[in-house]
Amino acid sequence: MGHTITERILARAAGREAVSAGEIVEAKVDLAMGNDITAPLAIAEFEQAGFDKVFDPARVALVPDHFTPNKDIKTAGQVKKMREFARKHGIADFFEIGRVGIEHVILPDLGMVAPGDVVVGADSHTCTYGAVAAFATGVGSTDFAAAMAWGRVWLRVPETLEFVYHGRPGKYVVGKDLMLHTIGLIGVDGALYKAMEFTGEAIEALSMDGRFTMCNMAIEAGGKSGIVGFDETTTQFLQSRPDGSRARVVGQVFASDPDAAFAQVIEIDASAVRPTVAKPHLPSNTVPADELADVRIDQVVVGSCTNGRLADLRQAAEILKGRTVHPDVRLIVLPGSQEVFLAASRDGTMQALVEAGAAFSTPTCGACLGGHMGVLAAGERAVATTNRNFVGRMGHPESEVYLSNPYVAAASAIAGHVATPDMVAAGKGGAR
Amino acid sequence: MTFEGAVHKYGRDVDTDVIIPARYLNTNDPAELAQHCMEDIDPEFVSRVRPGDIIVAGENFGCGSSREHAPVAIKASGVSCVVAASFARIFYRNAFNTGLPIVVCPQAAHEVKAGDRVRVDVVEGKVEDLTTGKSYAADAYPPFMRELVESGGLLPYVRRRLATGDGA
Numbered sequence: 001m002g003h004t005i006t007e008r009i010l011a012r013a014a015g016r017e018a019v020s021a022g023e024i025v026e027a028k029v030d031l032a033m034g035n036d037i038t039a040p041l042a043i044a045e046f047e048q049a050g051f052d053k054v055f056d057p058a059r060v061a062l063v064p065d066h067f068t069p070n071k072d073i074k075t076a077g078q079v080k081k082m083r084e085f086a087r088k089h090g091i092a093d094f095f096e097i098g099r100v101g102i103e104h105v106i107l108p109d110l111g112m113v114a115p116g117d118v119v120v121g122a123d124s125h126t127c128t129y130g131a132v133a134a135f136a137t138g139v140g141s142t143d144f145a146a147a148m149a150w151g152r153v154w155l156r157v158p159e160t161l162e163f164v165y166h167g168r169p170g171k172y173v174v175g176k177d178l179m180l181h182t183i184g185l186i187g188v189d190g191a192l193y194k195a196m197e198f199t200g201e202a203i204e205a206l207s208m209d210g211r212f213t214m215c216n217m218a219i220e221a222g223g224k225s226g227i228v229g230f231d232e233t234t235t236q237f238l239q240s241r242p243d244g245s246r247a248r249v250v251g252q253v254f255a256s257d258p259d260a261a262f263a264q265v266i267e268i269d270a271s272a273v274r275p276t277v278a279k280p281h282l283p284s285n286t287v288p289a290d291e292l293a294d295v296r297i298d299q300v301v302v303g304s305c306t307n308g309r310l311a312d313l314r315q316a317a318e319i320l321k322g323r324t325v326h327p328d329v330r331l332i333v334l335p336g337s338q339e340v341f342l343a344a345s346r347d348g349t350m351q352a353l354v355e356a357g358a359a360f361s362t363p364t365c366g367a368c369l370g371g372h373m374g375v376l377a378a379g380e381r382a383v384a385t386t387n388r389n390f391v392g393r394m395g396h397p398e399s400e401v402y403l404s405n406p407y408v409a410a411a412s413a414i415a416g417h418v419a420t421p422d423m424v425a426a427g428k429g430g431a432r
Numbered sequence: 433m434t435f436e437g438a439v440h441k442y443g444r445d446v447d448t449d450v451i452i453p454a455r456y457l458n459t460n461d462p463a464e465l466a467q468h469c470m471e472d473i474d475p476e477f478v479s480r481v482r483p484g485d486i487i488v489a490g491e492n493f494g495c496g497s498s499r500e501h502a503p504v505a506i507k508a509s510g511v512s513c514v515v516a517a518s519f520a521r522i523f524y525r526n527a528f529n530t531g532l533p534i535v536v537c538p539q540a541a542h543e544v545k546a547g548d549r550v551r552v553d554v555v556e557g558k559v560e561d562l563t564t565g566k567s568y569a570a571d572a573y574p575p576f577m578r579e580l581v582e583s584g585g586l587l588p589y590v591r592r593r594l595a596t597g598d599g600a
């Protein structure tokens with residue numbers, strides 16, 4: 001029986017010929033990452049345990065992106081701890097304000113993740129980097145502290161679920177919809193402890209942005225990782241990374257064997273997936289967006305590690321250009337990085353959004369987790385291109401979040417209720 | 433390792449946002465985090481919980497964020513142990529790493545009632561409901577996890593490995 005790409009990557013990292021699902025291995029870490037919520041705790045544990053140096057300063061990234069620009073005094077103190085730790089240990093990849101963006105947008109964009117890498121990040125959405133054919137998984141602060149000291153991580157080699165997407169998705173159906181549909185199908189623990197491998201015609205045709213979105217949300221199905229095999233789209237993305245970055249050096253590329261032992265193969269007709277929304281309070285609570293026209297909203301958020309890339313902002317701008325945000329709705333746009341911000345300011349995306357009535361922010365995770373930059377009051381409702389709609393996720397425990405793609409978010413901002421671009425075009429929006 | 437206490441009962445998919453909401457994550461002080469433990473799912477929890485009490489919940493306990501503040505808050509609130517039908521994977525790791533004892537026991541998770549007194553033997557893998565007299569077999573820790581626990585947690589384990597020249 002052959003091996004999956006995940007088994008192949010972990011075997012290389014463990015210095016083994018082959019490993020199989022269920023084994024516990026100690027894998028070498030190519031990149032360890034933490035943010036302003038998880039890193040301060042990791043630093044405290046690192047120092048308390050008596051470690052005096054990190055295994056390789058070039059393989060540690062510290063990204064203060066959640067509550068930055070510092071939302072309060074406590075946050076400023078936490079970020080200061082990260083800054084001081086980075087200076088002390090010579091960690092160049094501490095991302096200061098003006099350079100920082102959302103971790104899962106900037107690390108792959110800067111070419112810090114290469115195919116075949118093992119990445120552990122003290123953030124659950126670290127699984128995003130599977131889009132470049134790497135094994136990447138979220139861990140807690142202690143695991144991050146251990147990885148910084150040791151350069152290794154213990155992992156149980158996961159079984160792999162293969163998701164085969166047949167056909168081509170229709171208009172306004174993007175990676176977000178395929179993933180929400182999938183989570184709706186298998187549930188929030190449908191991939192618990194497992195790797196999710198995405199294949200099929202729709203994935204081959206999917207942009208890198210869409211692949212990042214899908215791998216990003218593997219955790220919302222309980223997955224350990226999400227992964228898309230290396231192909232021409234991956235190659236093109238990697239070749240346009242900065243000179244001298246890891247991603248520009250073509251290392252060993254792995255693929256699943258034709259006879260790989262998948263725990264299960266799930267076939268999905270991508271052409272039948274419609275623009276999809278996850279209702280409160282679970283990402284698996286999915287319905288087609290056009291069935292929710294009676295759901296009035298107070299706020300729309302476009303951004304996050306899930307949908308904060310340039311393509312996402314462009315999709316929102318495509319719908320909002322020449323139109324106006326509903327008077328009862330606040331539209332907040334959080335670009336994923338300084339580069340996304342700059343590109344959106346150059347190509348007319350930002351102008352279209354701001355002219356429509358959007359508040360355009362500096363990059364931050366901010367509103368997604370109810371941190372700052374768009375916290376909801378009791379009884380308020382948001383449509384968001386983010387990844388979680390748990391109770392209290394974006395603010396008050398009696399607020400609600402509906403997850404969608406950027407097209408639906410933009411259409412909803414115009415309509416004042418959950419809406420699709422087709423509904424807005426047909427003049428069905430705004431009649432509330 | 434045996435724990436005995438009164439049960440606080442929850443359903444499935446208890447996520448880390450309700451265990452400790454993000455609005456309190458600008459600190460990693462255990463005592464401060466404990467003041468807001470379970471706030472968005474059970475606002476009375478903090479005033480009701482007694483040292484040694486046990487949380488019993490359904491499938492996928494601790495799903496969502498990687499925040500280690502979740503097991504830290506639970507432990508600092510006085511809870512001795514969590515029994516669930518299953519745990520989300522990052523929470524599972526974090527619980528071991530922060531020294532919060534957890535036990536996978538689907539049958540107990542479904543049958544034990546709020547307020548029951550239970551005794552949990554973590555090492556033997558046994559949950560006893562002292563109120564009903566019923567006893568349940570739980571999953572025993574895998575050998576590697578047992579080694580981690582015996583080492584005193586992940587960081588002491590890593591320190592030992594590095595001290596023996598078994599580094600990166």
